Amino acid sequence: MGILLASKSPQRHAILTQLELPFRVVVPEVEELEMGSPSEVAIHNARLKAAAVEGDAEEGELVIACDTVVDVDGIPFGKPENADEAFTMLALLRGRVHDVVGGLVVVDPATATAQERTVRTKVRFRDFSDELLTRYLEGGEWAERAGGYAIQGTGAAMVAGIGGDYQNVVGLPVAALLGLLEETANWDEIARRARATA
């Protein structure tokens, strides 16, 4: 009973832990889409991840899958392959606003229903110096992160402000997720269980 999270992302695990929700993880093995409209890429990849683990769900478990894409004027920024590429991405993002798009899929295998949401958060970067950027890259935090930064890490030093759900930038649109869970039949049971074990 609880949540089956289809994600290898430590950030998503951390968010569910922060919310004190009961969950377990199955890492989905999927070939992620990287090109296309950022919103479509995000929701497509979330569907792939949910589908990959749905067969592992136990009775009463909800499957949650999410994909995060950085959207720069309609161009999806993925994970940089090396520090030079991260420098290029972050130098482009500096002093301007970009979107972070979270594609969220919640599947209830018991009723064979899926609910989907696409959530956008605007992120404004400060107009920081090359020196700060170089120092940031030396820390290695850019790796395995869409757009080459982690807002919940040292990357916070690059951010002037955001508009929308902060947790969506970290990796999981929490407000949308809780909204979907609260509409779901067995959510009350999950919430009771969370309280009982807290």
Add this chain to the structure above:
Amino acid sequence: MGILLASKSPQRHAILTQLELPFRVVVPEVEELEMGSPSEVAIHNARLKAAAVEGDAEEGELVIACDTVVDVDGIPFGKPENADEAFTMLALLRGRVHDVVGGLVVVDPATATAQERTVRTKVRFRDFSDELLTRYLEGGEWAERAGGYAIQGTGAAMVAGIGGDYQNVVGLPVAALLGLLEETANWDEIARRARATA
């Protein structure tokens, strides 16, 4: 050399640690203002805290002080005294937008100069149920928090989205702080030191 943080707040310590800035803490003993215009209360209390520890600064240290106030239509919401008061506050904040005001003071004792900023972040709460609110209060996170919640904790479950600096809601307006530090003469030295010890 570095930052002298005038704060007993674990959240502010955590933010400077997240930014990998070198700092030490002196807890200011002050009688904080609680009533008045939220912006004035925040900057007034930050000044008090900075003044209380300025004499402890070593050569080259910058003194940083901050105060966070929840602003509900011009009324400052402080720390609730008990769970019932926290319930009242959070029920009032539910389904609407409030402001979080951070008053920030950076003092450079070497040049006897002080710089000040007041930073506002808008926070929209979800229209959550009494049951979720009661469950939140049982966790005890409301204590010692302006407005009765911690956005970086389980309180994230109450938040629909924000507009502005997320870290300001946690307890320290990071973008404004870094902007001030970058204008300060010995910041380059502090940044070099941070890099050398990272």
